[in-house]
Amino acid sequence: MYLNVHSHYSLRYGTIAVPKLIEAAAAKGITQMVLTDLNNSTGVMEFWRACNAAGIKPIGGLEFRRNKKLLYIGIARNKEGMKELNDFLTFHNLKQQELPDQPPVFKNCFIIYPYVYGKILRENEFMGIRFDELHQLYEKEIKDFAAKLVILQPVVFLDKIGYRLHEYLRSVDLNTLLTKTSTADKCSPSDTFLPPGELETRFSKYPFILENTRQLLDGCVMDYEQGKQKLNRKTFTGSMSRDKELLEELAMKGLAERYGEGHEKALEKVKYELKIIHDLNFCAYFLITWDIIQYSVSQGYYHVGRGSGANSTVAYCLRITDVDPLELDLYFDRFLNAQRTSPPDFDIDYSWDERENVQQYIFEKYGAAHTALLGTMSTFKDRSVIREIGKVMGLPKAEIDSFTDRTQDLANQGNPTFKKIMAVAELMNSMPNQRSIHAGGVLISEEPITYYTALDLPPKGMATVQWDMYEAELIGYDKYDILSQRGIGHIKEAVRLVEQNLGLKIDVHQVKKFMKDPALNARLQSGNTIGCFYIESPAMRQLLAKLKCDNYLTLVAASSIIRPGVAQSGMMKTYIQNHHQPETVNYLHPVMKEQMQETYGVMVYQEDVIKVCIHYAGMNSSDADILRRGMSGKYRSRMEFDKLIDKFFAGASKLGREEVTTKEVWRQVSSFAGYSFSKAHSASFAVESYQSLFLKTYYPIEFMVAVLNNYGGFYSRWLYVHELRKAGARVHLPCVNKSTPVVSLSGADAYLGFIGILGLTLKLMEQIPEERHRNGDYLDLTDFVKRTAISLDQAIILIRTGALRFTGRSKKELLWDVHSLLGSKVKVQNHAQLFEAEHKHYQLPEFVNTTLEDAYHELELLGFPLSLSSFDLLQTDYRGHPQTNDLFSYVGQIVKMVGLYVCEKTVHTKNNKKMWFGTFLDAEGNFFDTTHFSSSTPSYPFRGAGCYLILGKVVEDFGYPSVEVIKFAKLPIVGNPVLE
Template sequence: MNLAYLRTHSYYSLLESLLSPEDLALTAQEFDIHALALTDYQYLTGAIEFYEACLQAGVKPILGLEIDLTYHGHTGRIGFLAKDKEGWSNLSRLSSITLVDNRSIDCDTLHAHRAGLICTLGGKNGLFRELFFNTPAELKLSQHLLSDLKTIFDQDCFFEIQRYANGPLKNEQAVIQIARQLDLPLVASQNIHYRDPKDHALFQTLSAIRQNKPIAQQLKKDRLSLPLHFPTRADFLHRFQDYPDALTNLSHIVDRCNVDLPIGQTHFPTFPTPDGVSQSDYLRMRAYGGAKRIYHQITPEIKARLDQELAIISEMGYEPIFLIMEDVLEQTRHLGIPTSSRGSAASSLVAHVLNITSPDPIALNLYFERFLNPARKKPPDIDTDIASHRRDEVIKYVFEKYHPDQVAMVGTINRYRPKSALVDVAKAYGLDPATVRQLSNKLPSSFTYRSIPEVDSADPFSSLLGEGVNPIIKDIVNDAKAILDMPRHLSVHPGGIVIAPFPIKDLIPIMHSTSLGVNHTQYDLLGIEKLGMVKIDLLGVRGLTVLGEVAEQIQSWHQKEYQNSFQVLEQIPQDDSKTAITISTAKTIGCFQVESPGMRATLREIGAKSVEDIMTALALYRPGPLRGGLRDAFVRRFREEEAVIHIHESLEDLLSETQGVILYQEQVLRIAHELGGLSIAQADLLRRAMSHFDAGNVMDTLRENFITGAIHRKAVPFETAERIWEMMAAFAGYGFPKAHAASYAQLAWNSAWCKTHYPAEFMCAVLGFGGGYYSQRVYLMEARRLGLKVNPPHVNHSNERFRTIYPNGLPILYMGLGQVRDLTQKTIRKIIDQRPFYSLDDFLIRVDPHRKEARNLLLCSAFEGLTTIPAGLDHIKHQHIPGQFNLFSEPQTDEDWDLTQKAKAAQEVLGISLEISPLEQFADQIQSVGAVSTLEAENLIGEKIFLAGMRQAFRRFRNKSNQMLGLLTLEDLEGSISVFFPADIFRQSQMTLAEQGPFLVEGYVEKDERSHRIRVIAKRIHLLS
């Protein structure tokens, strides 16, 4: 007979199963099980994977769900199976109700969502059994429950008999008798949570993690004693041989359940057009209106390009996405929120004239087909960067404008990585927090957050094992390995938003993020794509927040010149000579995308002076060009130290702007199209196939077409055409979209302009919004190098974040009150609302802070000019202030602390000292060895030097001999320089290099003949202390 298991759980029943959906399908195939139902608890996250895996394995998939039902104040689990499309929708709605409202369902909710569902109940941990084995009154209630459910589901209500390897459940006959009395059909069942009996111990570990209890103290031990493995066909049939009707009913259920998930269909949202105009006509009208505004005159070239793009957009049904994005970005401009485009959407002229993207695709010779063409199997995203601190305003607008029921953030699945697996398993084994921390610290940092495919054959836990290791540690490591890559919890994608033409939960289950206050899908990007949902990306970027803050400040000073802050950014000159100097000299710390040591070195080496040069630098400083030597080759050709040689003369026009090398994905398209005769759509298919290393028929066909086309169109010899093909294939793995580079290069230029002309406001914004590539200390040193005065927080001058004031015409940056440890938002608001303060007593009376808050404000010099630190501490010790801790013993005095004492106190409550830089504290030691500055070092090539500084950045890497090397970027008050650690020196210095500094380095200065980079070759490094 055809056999089916109706109560299986995948690891998407979070921390309740060891099996992936694919594991379930393959095991069913191996055991000759005809059909399988996935009934994960609360979540439908695994449904798509399960559905596809079953079809692949030749097993009929049945989609189900297990959720909590509350009946007259009692709650327990109940199961549902979807019969058809409506049943799937109701599964999705029930799961969404449970996880959005964070509640169980009731019978009224079930009645409203009964269509297309089969109800199964009676199993272990089910609501019926929770009632049945209690008081006589609850026994009667259990009978009413069965009766009510039968009334709701009629012939689609079944009573489960669950039998396990260790026998039937308690009081089976009594339970069956009640089901028979109510004429409820029986069905054979068993909960399945792992594959083999040997997996039971690991399942206990997982259950302990879920319950946050040590294994020895787990709750519901009776459940954990059940063998919940996947039974063989023979075992299952044998268990239920005395109830043939329960087995026959399995077939009836399987026959009724026929859900076809709409995989491959696309569900575009709708845009509310005025006066009933079609979306296609409205988009055309908007596009031509925008083109006239931007170009003033619509030339034949522009008209042809617009008509071509609009035809493809219409053919693919993509009009609403363009209209929605135009609307959303118009709202950001109305709210004064800076934005920028990213990705290939900047290749579209329609997107450009609708103000969705900023780069001009005609001027940059960008192909629309790189973004959208009929050969693409799925519609691409339009990605937009938004100032991070105001992104929530834009998301709120999208939810409200396009209806909350039809909008959701995209979900993400957070899986176990080596560190999180080790920590959770160690806790389950009952290890104390200190031991758990000690164990996790032993994991190599390179493995801490990596997933299984990235780890490959390397064992992330090898450092924990060895001879004489405690057997418990071995067990912990084995269990941690076993749960790697299992889902741990669901979260929210940083920017993806789905907008549907119908209530989302009709097709896709959703849940609520309490921390963000929004609903998100239970599926990740892959899942929503498979079910045909189209997303937009609104990604928060701190660099835009910085630009927005500076622009608002500039606009407030020059209101006659700028109506709003947007105009400030739009009118930044592209040929500003001072900004060009900032870029070419790589004084770009704090500037978007161009502040890392490697990027700054690239800017210097190519003498970048324009947006176009920054585009080149962004494309060059990527893993592929760096590994393949392409970057260095470009630099040598750029400096005319090496001739530009083309494989074939036909490439000269195509690669002239990039020194004869391929830097951009668009160049692959041009070569394939203009040299090989492929259509642009075919060329983009080639680019995508190459970048995904497709070794199938698609690549073979395109290769043949390209080589044939190159021979006939441009008279390229066969061997040369093959070499060009291989060059394109080698490039594809690291290709960078020119459209993306153009967008980001413009942001980088704007950042550099702001830093050049408004350094105080720029550094204030960078520091106020968490910086970027570096730690706060690096940005504070950069502010000092720019000649800016930075003060600690002050009750009369500081806002929550960094603030700039001009008391005597010169800027002073004040650190934000938000950085003071233990200072609450409520107190910060009161300080800002109540000031100015005229004395410490005035402050204490009006703000009424907690004693700890007053103490910390004093320790960071926030009352400078109002009282001294020791006097203030002594004063509040004797005052009645909320918080009863008598922490102070300083004598009352008018004499303030010295700089060293203030620096120590500031470090305690701010996490950093502004009074004395770390290098200044060791000035005597530094001078005693004759250390030079980083600026002086650049003029001492070939000489042995001592150099003192702080760690700005550090990376380790392996050479061709697999030896580990190190590269430290060392900074002082005059600049920064690279310090290279050869393998032997690196081995000796690893412990020291783990610190932040200050360091004293001994070495000699060298200038690389090929790259012209100046660096120090380290001989020794010491930590100053």
């Protein structure tokens, strides 16, 4: 009898998770019900599966609301009906049109309106009447519409606590106080499952309404195919046999190109993979990915193919990836095997400014009805929930801040308000909050996607499904990950700049040649890798130096052991030690030596976890992979996951492994697996790192400009400007006659772009170079003002930045002139000046402009000084001793250094204390690193950008020196002369 059930996917309205909903319904003896979440079908397929498992008949539907007001409820008679409802909502979402008062005539759906006496209804339309509305039928002539009345008993919560939670959710949604949330904005206190038989009792005087409701429910069925399905597009060519032939043809062609003729091992591997790909019906998946790559290559786009798909030699032959699985002995079964329950995965990275075009191609090629972006569900989380609850309770900000501060939890324990908030927070925590968009997942469906979901239109402007990757997998969809990252943008832009600035065309895909280049490997070993993809962070540069990494295979390992799991488990240090002394390795068990000799018995890759589970604990490959996925958060069932852990220990015991050894093996597995990369993933990153290394080594100026123009990387913008100068460039302040929005380059002269100037409008950044290209260089300030119609405040910013220095006049003279031209108040002008007006001329006193003043202007408007170094701004001339290059000579000694702050990182120790790592530049522009223990740092905290005086002890770890800080203080700088 329940035609209007809501789950917690009725965002900020419903309170019940789907499993709890099914459990409660079963306990009440309910045999069939309809899920009708508000303006979404996110939970319908989950509801269908859970009901089937519980022996309850599921029926799909949607509740349609406009401006939070109920219009009507749609109930699907079958799968086709669910598509009709989803299509209807999708149309209005994608067109961004309001829902109409009356929906179209559906062939396979029922429509339920709220009760209104005398409403004229179509054949498939009904009126839902609540038990507290039955009195409205009194003395009414109802025989003409008696057959159209059905029971409307909404379900929103399960108990009183659930209703209170609903009230909080409504207040959060409306951004108002609990006391100001109106009755109309909330559900009725009776919107829940009633005790068995009570609903029938309440409608006993109207048995025809009961019968109408039963007949409606009995006429509905979710006739989706039972069991695990594959819903992706089934063929690429239109025929499975032709797909098989085409994939084999392309693979063999690529085999010859990649490995040459007569490479028996490669041929054997490709044939093996092709058989599995065909047997598991993944030919179309490979061909569609190949097609996407073909399109992007035709557009001149760079890509990196990574993820577990890079384990495939077929993918290498199709040029989906540039990682050679044979060279690295990659584990194809990590990607695709007959037992694997999860779908395969290709991650294709593009430059941030090219990805959207690739996605658009996919939509156009495979059709709007069959293509959508993958969604994601953000949830109420952690302390942000407390803030939301505090706001709707009307608490002052200071009190809310104290409740969100974990350090005050103990002091707040006796506070009844805090206890109340924490109780509500526990209920809200992890509840769905809003639908969003996945980082890059694209679905390409055989059937129209709206059989399974309605579609949203997020800000990106492409249709997006209403559920996430986990639900997609359970329904039967394998996603295509079309991702973006800055590193590819750096490479692409650097290649373009080399051609533009030096007239050279270079090929950055000669990666195997790069890997053998002594100059690149020397740079890699030194850790001089600022700007290079994935290998520029302080931790990574330290690791490269400690490993003395001078080759591709070691870099592949480094890309994985830098991940938190390896470092936190203590295995990073073990790996470095074993790398330098492989003959002294003490393997935990013979299986470790047999399976992981390449990595000295240390689990470095996800494949290592699988190998240990299979060969040490005797698990099958499917269970081993599920266990690995569970540790990385990609497996939802905790109960099933715990069973696999038990299986690991039971299997190890059955094979006669010692319990103490098994516990240590498991410790390493569990601490590592959640943060690890697959070997193919690390190898893909390492390929891109070598491309960056090549450009940084041989074309350093162009490379650093490319990094700046793609919005940098790990560090602040000023550090990349510093690196650009170190590369030999003459770096100039922005200039209205030279600059563009981004950094422009001519020979060794690099002009900073307008984008870096604080307060400058985007419109003006684009207008200045556009006008210059149309009508030539600006002649003087007056000419510039006339041609750009610039406002006074924007002109002042440019003058203070030094962007009008081409005039030969000082900043103070220009400021005087611009006020004379534009007046003392900001004038908004919508057009350029048409006629030249004569200006009065005055005899001005001599204005003195100093380099120090310039530096302060640059600090304010660019965020860093260019006219002077940060060291030149210090009140002291002391520059510390020793400098970075001499640190080795002072290992074990106390030193006093001066360093320019670059960045810091906070970590938690095993006993949950904090410690910090700092990175600084010395006066010679070289990096050094510091360690700050919790015993000293509270007394000597980081205080942001600037130079610090550092007293510490020089220590050395695997040949890498750093400073353990004893005392630490930020140094004062000279005052701003303008303010003195």
